[in-house]
Amino acid sequence: MISPTAAAAVAAFALGLVLTPGPNMMYLVSRSVTQGRRAGLVSLGGVAAGFLVYVAAATAGLTAVFALVPALYTAIKLAGAAYLLWLAWQALRPGGATAFTPQDLPADPPRRLFTMGLVTNLLNPKIAILYVSLLPQFADPDRGSMAVQILLLGLLQITIAITVNALIVLGAGGIAAFLGRRPGWRRVQRYVMGSVLAGLAVQIGLHRPAAS
Numbered sequence: 109m110i111s112p113t114a115a116a117a118v119a120a121f122a123l124g125l126v127l128t129p130g131p132n133m134m135y136l137v138s139r140s141v142t143q144g145r146r147a148g149l150v151s152l153g154g155v156a157a158g159f160l161v162y163v164a165a166a167t168a169g170l171t172a173v174f175a176l177v178p179a180l181y182t183a184i185k186l187a188g189a190a191y192l193l194w195l196a197w198q199a200l201r202p203g204g205a206t207a208f209t210p211q212d213l214p215a216d217p218p219r220r221l222f223t224m225g226l227v228t229n230l231l232n233p234k235i236a237i238l239y240v241s242l243l244p245q246f247a248d249p250d251r252g253s254m255a256v257q258i259l260l261l262g263l264l265q266i267t268i269a270i271t272v273n274a275l276i277v278l279g280a281g282g283i284a285a286f287l288g289r290r291p292g293w294r295r296v297q298r299y300v301m302g303s304v305l306a307g308l309a310v311q312i313g314l315h316r317p318a319a320s
Contacts, residue, residue: 109251109252109256109257109260110246110247110251110257110260110261111248111251114246114247114248114257114261115260115261115264117246118242118243118246118261118264118265119264119265119268121238121242121265122238122264122265122268122269123268123272124307125234125235125238125269126268126269126272126273127272128234130232130234131228131229131231131232131234132155132228132229132232132234132235132273133273133276135151135224135225135228136148136151136152136155136225136273136276136277136280137276137277137280139151139221140276140277140278140280141280142215143215143216143221145277145278145280147215147216147218147221148277148278148280149274149277150218150221150222150225151221151222151224151225151277152225152270152273152274152277153222153225154221154222154223154224154225154226154227154228154229155225155226155228155229155269155270155273156266156270157222157225157226157229158225158226158227158228158229158230158232158235159229159235159262159265159266159269159270160266161230162229162230162235162236162238162239162262163239163258163259163262163263163265163266165239166239166240166243166244166258166259166262167255167258167259167262168255189310193306238265239262243258243261243262243265244258246261247261
């Protein structure tokens with residue numbers, strides 16, 4: 109069974125990641141603004157399926173591989189931290205992008221919306237970092253099955269991510285219009301997101317996983 113401390117830490121990380129700009133948020137916002145909320149929710153279904161693929165892979169034995177090859181874990185962890193720092197720079201640099209400046213996308217049928225949501229999530233480095241570098245840090249061998257702990261932590265992350273993304277889909281149009289009229293708020297959004305990403309990068313880079 110996972111500890112309350114581990115659950116709280118993963119929940120905080122999951123909330124921080126889902127609120128920072130990345131491929132998932134940018135795709136869902138763009139789809140919702142250009143094709144409507146229904147299209148955004150169908151796309152979110154694909155994103156949710158991608159999360160389930162990741163949690164299944166993590167539960168199936170990624171931690172066992174890392175325990176056998178600690179250098180591999182360290183390399184992936186540092187690469188993940190470097191990627192998050194790059195995202196932080198992209199948000200903080202002058203003229204940095206915001207997720208609520210949507211791209212103009214053509215209308216797609218539901219099957220393609222779902223598939224694109226799935227593919228976008230599976231190819232999202234930020235989510236890969238979460239499952240490969242972060243979740244194993246909070247699974248404690250002294251508290252029982254590592255696989256069960258990672259499964260529970262993954263399901264907690266999925267619940268938070270889907271809930272927040274659903275709210276973003278439903279409010280995407282209004283938020284984009286609000287930020288479009290207020291450049292100052294866009295700058296605040298970029299600074300907050302960049303700071304969160306940088307903090308996550310430092311935490312991932314310095315943390316020593318219990319599983320190792």
